[in-house]
Amino acid sequence: MTTFWSLWIIIITVGTLVGCAALLIWCLKDKMGVEESADMGHEYDGIRELNNPLPKWWTYLFVGTFFFAATYLTLYPGLGNFKGVLGWTSSDQTVRSLEESKASVAAAQSNKQLDQYAKELDDADTYFGEAFKSLAYVNGSTELRPIPEIAADSEAVKVGQRLFLQNCSQCHGSDARGQKGFPNLTDDAWLYGGEPAAIVTTIMHGRIGQMPSWKDALGEQGVEEVVSYTLSLSGRSVNARDAEAGKARFVVCAACHGTDGKGNPAVGAPDLTDQDWLFGSSRADVTETVMNGRSGVMPAWKDILGEDKVQLVAAYVWSLSNSDNK
Ligand code: HEC
Numbered sequence: 136m137t138t139f140w141s142l143w144i145i146i147i148t149v150g151t152l153v154g155c156a157a158l159l160i161w162c163l164k165d166k167m168g169v170e171e172s173a174d175m176g177h178e179y180d181g182i183r184e185l186n187n188p189l190p191k192w193w194t195y196l197f198v199g200t201f202f203f204a205a206t207y208l209t210l211y212p213g214l215g216n217f218k219g220v221l222g223w224t225s226s227d228q229t230v231r232s233l234e235e236s237k238a239s240v241a242a243a244q245s246n247k248q249l250d251q252y253a254k255e256l257d258d259a260d261t262y263f264g265e266a267f268k269s270l271a272y273v274n275g276s277t278e279l280r281p282i283p284e285i286a287a288d289s290e291a292v293k294v295g296q297r298l299f300l301q302n303c304s305q306c307h308g309s310d311a312r313g314q315k316g317f318p319n320l321t322d323d324a325w326l327y328g329g330e331p332a333a334i335v336t337t338i339m340h341g342r343i344g345q346m347p348s349w350k351d352a353l354g355e356q357g358v359e360e361v362v363s364y365t366l367s368l369s370g371r372s373v374n375a376r377d378a379e380a381g382k383a384r385f386v387v388c389a390a391c392h393g394t395d396g397k398g399n400p401a402v403g404a405p406d407l408t409d410q411d412w413l414f415g416s417s418r419a420d421v422t423e424t425v426m427n428g429r430s431g432v433m434p435a436w437k438d439i440l441g442e443d444k445v446q447l448v449a450a451y452v453w454s455l456s457n458s459d460n461k
């Protein structure tokens with residue numbers, strides 16, 4: 136807080152207290168020279184005003200609040216920049232950087248403050264861990280049940296859906312339909328392949344999309360042309376001369392998207408000939424993609440969920456585009 140605002144607060148706070156105290160003292164004085172309980176000669180709807188003093192209990196309460204305010208504001212922070220004589224703070228002010236945060240976590244671990252949390256996780260695993268395992272593995276073995284089999288088991292799919300809602304919906308949406316930059320998992324368009332094994336690999340190890348930036352290599356004119364050609368691949372009407380020039384430039388794109396532009400799941404390059412657009416279908420969106428590149432990050436879940444829960448959530452994802460009622 137700057138000195139100005141600090142003074143501003145101090146003056147208003149102290150001023151209000153002094154003002155209230157002065158008002159109280161003034162009210163306690165008999166200024167009229169009229170005897171106590173005498174009729175003041177005012178009447179409102181039959182109620183007569185007598186010269187009665189302020190009630191004692193009320194006056195003492197009022198005086199008490201002044202002492203409380205004065206004591207409180209002396210001991211604790213509150214008056215502008217004044218920190219209070221006790222030096223009390225509302226939070227641990229020693230954490231101001233990443234290093235300090237790490238040191239503070241390490242300290243909490245070493246004096247066992249985080250044990251409660253670890254214990255709760257452990258307890259949860261004891262209670263529910265078996266349930267996940269029995270759904271994910273073939274009868275008591277360490278062999279995972281095949282995805283299509285799990286997907287046909289409505290109990291297991293429900294559990295998979297619950298895991299999805301807890302861990303995946305913030306990015307892919309609670310209906311798994313995705314949003315700009317986060318793929319829709321309910322359709323047949325896949326960046327990395329929609330077979331059970333591909334989905335499991337994606338979830339276990341994560342993925343990083345690597346669409347390079349072409350601003351420097353192609354220049355604005357070059358990008359304009361190649362975008363025209365790209366849009367023509369999905370049947371959009373574009374300037375024919377630009378598209379023709381863009382077709383020649385597309386050789387550099389073919390390395391990942393294929394000569395026909397149908398994409399390549401090995402590198403996560405999307406099919407450019409369909410109507411599905413991960414990063415937007417408008418000319419401006421596609422130009423932005425090609426100019427500056429894109430890099431979507433799908434986190435890895437192996438260490439967080441473990442292979443059994445990954446198998447269950449993968450079965451749920453697979454079921455979205457493979458169930459009979461899709
Ligand atoms: C922090 C955001 C985020 C979270 C959380 C997340 N994902 Fe993803 N996921 C992505 C992004 C971004 C991509 C696309 C990566 C790319 O552009 O190459 C992706 C891709 C995928 C794909 C591949 C889609 C395809 O077309 O091949 C699958 C499957 C998937 N996620 C499933 C999941 C599941 C299951 C979970 C929960 C366990 C999850 N994701 C959690 C961001 C997220």
Ligand code: HEC
Nearest residue numbers: 344345346387388391403404405412413414415429430431
């Ligand atoms: C090194 C491989 C690679 C090359 C070369 C490449 N791309 Fe890509 N492209 C990708 C990947 C991977 C993605 C997906 C990025 C992601 O998911 O984060 C992508 C995404 C795109 C998208 C977005 C599609 C959508 O659904 O929103 C367009 C458009 C695109 N590329 C066009 C091009 C064009 C045009 C060229 C040539 C100038 C090109 N790419 C060259 C790998 C490549």
